Amino acid sequence: MRKLPIVLFMGVALLAVSCKETTKEMKGDVVVENSMDSEKKADKKYVLTKNAVAFEDKEVTPKIFDAYQLITEDLVNADFESAKQHTADLLLAVESGDKPKWKRVEQIANTLANVKDLDMYRVGYLDLNRELEGILKEEISSGEIYMQYCPMAFNNKGAYWFASDKEIMNPYFGDQMLHCGGVKETFKKE
DSSP states (O other), rough: OOOHHHHHHHHHHHHHHSSSSSEEEEEETTEEEEEOOOHHHHOOOOOOOOOOEEEESSSSSHHHHHHHHHHHHHHHTHHHHHHHHHHHHHHHHHTTSSSHHHHHHHHHHHHHHHOOOOHHHHHHHHHHHHHHHHHHHEEEESEEEEEEETHHHHHHOOEEEESSSSSSSOOTTTTGGGTTOOEEEOOOOO
Protein backbone atom coordinates (compact mmCIF):
# COMPACT_ATOMS: atom_id res chain seq x y z
CA MET A 1 0.00 0.00 0.00
CA ARG A 2 2.90 2.38 0.72
CA LYS A 3 4.28 1.85 -2.79
CA LEU A 4 1.11 3.14 -4.49
CA PRO A 5 1.70 6.86 -3.63
CA ILE A 6 5.31 6.57 -4.81
CA VAL A 7 4.24 4.94 -8.09
CA LEU A 8 1.54 7.62 -8.61
CA PHE A 9 4.05 10.40 -7.89
CA MET A 10 6.56 8.91 -10.36
CA GLY A 11 3.85 8.56 -13.02
CA VAL A 12 2.75 12.20 -12.64
CA ALA A 13 6.38 13.39 -12.72
CA LEU A 14 7.07 11.35 -15.85
CA LEU A 15 3.94 12.72 -17.53
CA ALA A 16 4.90 16.31 -16.68
CA VAL A 17 8.38 15.89 -18.11
CA SER A 18 7.17 14.19 -21.29
CA CYS A 19 4.59 16.90 -22.06
CA LYS A 20 7.19 19.65 -22.53
CA GLU A 21 7.07 21.15 -26.02
CA THR A 22 10.37 19.81 -27.24
CA THR A 23 11.54 17.26 -29.74
CA LYS A 24 14.39 14.90 -29.13
CA GLU A 25 16.53 13.43 -31.82
CA MET A 26 19.11 10.69 -31.42
CA LYS A 27 22.53 11.41 -32.97
CA GLY A 28 24.63 8.38 -32.12
CA ASP A 29 24.82 8.28 -28.34
CA VAL A 30 23.89 11.97 -27.97
CA VAL A 31 20.35 13.27 -27.62
CA VAL A 32 19.77 16.62 -29.35
CA GLU A 33 16.81 18.49 -27.91
CA ASN A 34 15.13 21.26 -29.90
CA SER A 35 12.63 23.70 -28.46
CA MET A 36 9.45 24.35 -30.42
CA ASP A 37 9.86 28.07 -29.82
CA SER A 38 9.02 29.74 -33.16
CA GLU A 39 11.45 32.60 -32.59
CA LYS A 40 14.38 30.20 -32.34
CA LYS A 41 13.12 28.28 -35.38
CA ALA A 42 13.14 31.45 -37.50
CA ASP A 43 16.83 32.01 -36.68
CA LYS A 44 17.84 28.49 -37.67
CA LYS A 45 19.71 28.17 -40.96
CA TYR A 46 20.61 24.83 -42.47
CA VAL A 47 23.98 24.51 -44.19
CA LEU A 48 24.49 21.70 -46.66
CA THR A 49 27.68 19.69 -46.50
CA LYS A 50 29.42 20.21 -49.82
CA ASN A 51 32.01 17.54 -50.56
CA ALA A 52 34.63 17.86 -53.29
CA VAL A 53 33.43 16.90 -56.75
CA ALA A 54 35.35 17.39 -60.01
CA PHE A 55 34.15 17.33 -63.60
CA GLU A 56 35.69 16.65 -67.02
CA ASP A 57 34.86 20.26 -67.95
CA LYS A 58 36.95 22.12 -65.40
CA GLU A 59 35.59 25.59 -66.20
CA VAL A 60 31.80 25.80 -66.50
CA THR A 61 30.33 22.68 -64.89
CA PRO A 62 31.98 23.27 -61.47
CA LYS A 63 30.63 26.85 -61.40
CA ILE A 64 27.17 25.63 -62.35
CA PHE A 65 27.24 22.89 -59.70
CA ASP A 66 28.46 25.36 -57.05
CA ALA A 67 25.61 27.78 -57.85
CA TYR A 68 23.18 24.85 -57.96
CA GLN A 69 24.23 23.70 -54.47
CA LEU A 70 23.74 27.22 -53.10
CA ILE A 71 20.26 27.34 -54.64
CA THR A 72 19.48 23.95 -53.08
CA GLU A 73 20.62 25.23 -49.69
CA ASP A 74 18.41 28.31 -50.13
CA LEU A 75 15.42 26.11 -50.89
CA VAL A 76 16.12 23.93 -47.85
CA ASN A 77 15.98 27.18 -45.84
CA ALA A 78 12.92 28.44 -47.77
CA ASP A 79 14.93 31.58 -48.60
CA PHE A 80 13.36 32.73 -51.86
CA GLU A 81 15.33 35.98 -52.13
CA SER A 82 18.68 34.27 -51.68
CA ALA A 83 17.71 31.59 -54.23
CA LYS A 84 17.01 34.32 -56.77
CA GLN A 85 20.40 35.92 -56.03
CA HIS A 86 22.15 32.58 -56.58
CA THR A 87 20.21 32.17 -59.81
CA ALA A 88 22.19 35.17 -61.07
CA ASP A 89 25.39 33.21 -60.27
CA LEU A 90 24.00 30.25 -62.21
CA LEU A 91 23.31 32.49 -65.20
CA LEU A 92 26.83 33.93 -65.10
CA ALA A 93 28.29 30.42 -65.06
CA VAL A 94 26.12 29.29 -67.96
CA GLU A 95 26.95 32.37 -70.04
CA SER A 96 30.67 31.60 -69.71
CA GLY A 97 30.24 28.21 -71.39
CA ASP A 98 29.45 26.61 -74.72
CA LYS A 99 26.09 28.12 -75.69
CA PRO A 100 24.48 25.09 -77.39
CA LYS A 101 25.36 22.75 -74.52
CA TRP A 102 23.97 25.04 -71.83
CA LYS A 103 21.08 26.62 -73.77
CA ARG A 104 18.31 24.75 -71.91
CA VAL A 105 19.92 25.37 -68.50
CA GLU A 106 20.13 29.07 -69.39
CA GLN A 107 16.41 29.12 -70.34
CA ILE A 108 15.44 27.48 -67.05
CA ALA A 109 17.68 29.87 -65.06
CA ASN A 110 16.08 32.86 -66.83
CA THR A 111 12.64 31.52 -65.90
CA LEU A 112 13.76 31.04 -62.28
CA ALA A 113 15.06 34.60 -62.18
CA ASN A 114 11.57 35.86 -63.02
CA VAL A 115 9.29 33.73 -60.81
CA LYS A 116 7.37 35.52 -58.08
CA ASP A 117 7.19 33.00 -55.23
CA LEU A 118 8.94 30.07 -53.60
CA ASP A 119 6.46 27.42 -54.78
CA MET A 120 6.89 28.38 -58.43
CA TYR A 121 10.65 28.51 -57.94
CA ARG A 122 10.59 24.91 -56.72
CA VAL A 123 8.70 23.88 -59.88
CA GLY A 124 11.42 25.49 -62.01
CA TYR A 125 14.07 23.86 -59.82
CA LEU A 126 12.58 20.48 -60.73
CA ASP A 127 13.05 21.38 -64.43
CA LEU A 128 16.64 22.38 -63.68
CA ASN A 129 17.25 18.99 -62.05
CA ARG A 130 15.90 17.17 -65.08
CA GLU A 131 18.25 19.10 -67.35
CA LEU A 132 21.34 18.70 -65.15
CA GLU A 133 20.94 14.97 -64.57
CA GLY A 134 22.61 13.77 -67.78
CA ILE A 135 25.32 16.42 -67.66
CA LEU A 136 26.33 15.68 -64.07
CA LYS A 137 26.26 11.92 -64.63
CA GLU A 138 28.35 12.18 -67.81
CA GLU A 139 30.91 14.75 -66.65
CA ILE A 140 31.79 13.69 -63.10
CA SER A 141 35.49 12.80 -62.90
CA SER A 142 36.01 12.43 -59.14
CA GLY A 143 33.93 12.45 -55.99
CA GLU A 144 30.30 11.43 -55.81
CA ILE A 145 26.99 13.13 -56.52
CA TYR A 146 23.91 11.65 -54.91
CA MET A 147 20.62 11.76 -56.78
CA GLN A 148 18.19 12.14 -53.90
CA TYR A 149 14.46 11.62 -54.15
CA CYS A 150 11.42 12.72 -52.17
CA PRO A 151 8.32 10.66 -53.00
CA MET A 152 5.98 13.21 -51.37
CA ALA A 153 6.98 16.27 -53.41
CA PHE A 154 4.39 17.78 -55.74
CA ASN A 155 1.37 16.00 -54.27
CA ASN A 156 3.07 12.60 -54.07
CA LYS A 157 4.33 12.67 -57.68
CA GLY A 158 7.88 12.79 -56.34
CA ALA A 159 10.90 14.86 -57.26
CA TYR A 160 14.66 14.56 -57.10
CA TRP A 161 17.70 16.76 -56.62
CA PHE A 162 21.48 16.38 -56.46
CA ALA A 163 23.86 16.66 -53.51
CA SER A 164 27.54 16.00 -52.89
CA ASP A 165 26.72 14.53 -49.47
CA LYS A 166 24.46 11.57 -48.60
CA GLU A 167 22.58 13.45 -45.87
CA ILE A 168 19.04 14.24 -46.99
CA MET A 169 18.23 17.95 -46.80
CA ASN A 170 14.97 18.29 -48.71
CA PRO A 171 14.74 21.43 -50.90
CA TYR A 172 11.08 20.78 -51.76
CA PHE A 173 9.80 20.88 -48.17
CA GLY A 174 12.61 22.50 -46.20
CA ASP A 175 11.94 22.63 -42.48
CA GLN A 176 8.52 20.98 -42.83
CA MET A 177 10.03 17.62 -43.84
CA LEU A 178 13.76 18.26 -43.78
CA HIS A 179 14.93 14.66 -44.00
CA CYS A 180 12.17 13.24 -46.20
CA GLY A 181 13.68 11.23 -49.03
CA GLY A 182 16.52 8.92 -49.85
CA VAL A 183 19.42 8.36 -52.22
CA LYS A 184 18.11 7.00 -55.52
CA GLU A 185 21.40 6.81 -57.43
CA THR A 186 25.08 7.68 -57.01
CA PHE A 187 27.01 9.34 -59.83
CA LYS A 188 30.75 8.64 -59.88
CA LYS A 189 33.51 7.97 -62.37
CA GLU A 190 33.31 4.36 -63.51
